[in-house]
Structures are given as C-alpha cells and as structure tokens.
Amino acid sequence: MEPGSVGPVGTAIAGALTPAFLLAGVMTALRVLSERRNRSVDRVHAAHDGLEAEWDIARLRLRARLALAAMLFCILSALLVCALVAATFLGLLYDLPLRSAVVGLMLGAMGMLAAGLICFFAEALLAHTDFPPSKRN
Numbered sequence: 001m002e003p004g005s006v007g008p009v010g011t012a013i014a015g016a017l018t019p020a021f022l023l024a025g026v027m028t029a030l031r032v033l034s035e036r037r038n039r040s041v042d043r044v045h046a047a048h049d050g051l052e053a054e055w056d057i058a059r060l061r062l063r064a065r066l067a068l069a070a071m072l073f074c075i076l077s078a079l080l081v082c083a084l085v086a087a088t089f090l091g092l093l094y095d096l097p098l099r100s101a102v103v104g105l106m107l108g109a110m111g112m113l114a115a116g117l118i119c120f121f122a123e124a125l126l127a128h129t130d131f132p133p134s135k136r137n
Contacts, residue, residue, distance in 0.1 A: 009093065013089065019081055023078055026077055029074050029116065029117075030071055030074050030075070033067050033070050033120060036063075040063045044060045044064065062126060063123050063127060066122050069116075069119040073119060076112040077116060080105050084105040084109060
C-alpha cells in the first residue's frame, strides 16, 4: 500500500455507503408523511371544534393512522439500511462472511419501504376521495 493511500478502508467505506443513498429518499418520504399526518390531525381537531363537518372525522383518523403506519415502515426501512451499511463496512473491512446478512438486510429494508409506500398510497387514495357527500335535491 502506498503512503497516504486509504487502501482497504477507503474501499470498505465506499462500498458500505452506497446503500446509504437510500436513506435520503426514505427521509424525504418521512418528511412528506409527517406533514400529511399533521394536516389530518389538525383537521380532526378542527372538526371537534365545529369547524369541519362531523362526517369526515372517522375518515381523517383513518388517514392519520395510515400515514403513521407508513412512517413506521419507513423508519424500520431506514434502520435496516443503517444495519446494512454497518454490516457491509465490517464485512469488507475485516473480510467477514456476511453475504447472507447483507442480502437479508437489503431485502428487509426494501420490504419495509414497499409496505410504507403501500400505506402511503392507501392514504393518498383516501385523501383523493375525501370530499363531503353531495347534496342532491
């Protein structure tokens, strides 16, 4: 190894940080989900104060629960990505046989992210149909 070169440590860091870019997307999704959940909760409070129609309190609560479920799945995904980065780094640095663990962590992270996106999709569909009932004569 040449003087000043980072050698295997640099390679391990570069290899381990590649999945960490997924964290930026997950954190963006968490920010959006948090805002949507907060808006639903604010509307529930407004409904209790008589500023919103009573008919949609149950729907708003369901939307808030779906947003919270999506957030929890995304948080689990982010934690699994952190574990994936650590396992990849340790495996590359110390030449440990962690291939199965890395694969399992990646599949788990993608599964949790997919579950979060499904909950987000359900919340968005519910929000799309979140209009007061029409009054027909």
